[in-house]
Amino acid sequence: MVTVSIIGLGWLGLPLALTLKKKGFDVKGSTTNLEKSVDLTKKGIRVSILKFNPHPEGIGFQELFESEILFVNIPPRSRTMPETCHPEQVKFIKSMAVQAGVKKIIYISSTSVYPDLNRDLDENFPLTKENTGNTALFQAENILHQDPDYDLTIIRFGGLLGVDRIPGKYFSGKSNVTGDSPVNYIHRDDAVGISSWIIENNLWNQVFNGVAPIHPKRKLVYEKNALDLGFPPPSGYAPEGDSEWKQISSQKIQSAGYKFQIPDPLDFWYS
Template sequence: MRISIIGLGWLGKPLAMYLKAKGFEVRGSVTSEEKCAKLKSDGLDCCLLKMSPHPEGKDFNKLFDTDVLIINIPPRRRAQSDTFHPEQVKYLKALINQANVKRVIYISATSVYPELNKEVGEEEILTKENTSNPALFDAEQLLWRGKTYDLTVIRFGGLLGMERVPGRYFSNKENVAGDLPVNYIHQTDAVRLIDFIIVNGMWNETFNGVSPMHPSKREIYEKNFKDFRIAPPKSYRDTSDKSWKQVTSSKIQSSGFKFVYNNPLLFDYSPF
């Protein structure tokens, strides 16, 4: 099976290495010649593709000669408007249709869910008005609308593990919301979940990718301090009036997927 990954970044590269080790024919894209040269030296088939939002690059048409196309280019909401990412996906969909790609996986995020002060799952009705991430919501809807391919959307929680230690981002900060539940997934499980969906032919579905357990942010930061001596937040604020959500992954688990890291308190990290 041929698999193409648009976006060989923090998640895409280990995914490509994992799939290649299993015997799949894998190719992917990055946005700079330097990154591409490095990935080629690591043994990956790589080309240059930058969605600006229209496609720019070199030799990227070969990505669409594939059995499965994985779109893994998260929106940069701080740097781009909420309309930019859907425009990227619009151009990608045109290329998908032109090449007659049969199967597509879109990497989304649990940030599409509104903060409803309860557990939320894939059956939650999302609208333009209630979504917490309009860019992802619009991109998902665009891919579903009038599709000529099999599509599966994966909504990942916070992607952590390796050098991404959550406590590092809030070290010595003040007034941190510590009592809210986390919705995290380890990089290892994210890679395995994508592979699980491909191997088992789980198409035309939406799945949440989130570790089953949801400790509080405070518990996570204090554990990071204990394990890595990362200074915890200087202070926490009252979150009694703060909206939150707890995202369930029961759907993918009921399909037979088993997490390596069920509890974010036990995530494995590489030296950093």
């Protein structure tokens, strides 16, 4: 039985853990919270307490690294922490993984690493320190790419939405909202689906964009959310053509056989 350790049993990590368990994988994971660990243990997941400040702190987390596959899912806290914090966290994860002999790592990055160039972009776009849209994630990806003793796959997810994350709600009643640029969203069901697909099909040493293949304009998504869920839409939009944007291709993961469950963000379900 293949063991998968998920660092970060949160909004994405927990449903992934439950999906992999159903598919016959042995799953371990971490949370930062003791109370939550009791609840997760009841769900049959072996849980360690682990947080990175940026060095690792917690209880029993060495056991997490005794695993064939390590799934690293800790978003950078860019609003509250300095830019250097996330790359430092990843350095610690990498050294513990190498020390424990982990063979395969999946790192969750974001499409925010791509710059806004007002055009379509895919995984072949040459990112540099100068052009990246997210320095912390770019550096973290590079740390993992340097002299790896393991197979590494990076998933760059678009905006992770669905369930209780409703894009229109964040802009409800607000003025001067950007409405004319295409969205790069993915529903949580597909984020779990892609992560599981990569593990099941041994798609290693690659970079994949995880983004719904249809890219409606922001305004359409916000207005539909407001209509469907009964809250006010934005009170006004910024002039058209003012915003910079990018449209991220997910053709590569589709060519690897993955079929999107919800390809159009206008069809995302919310609880």
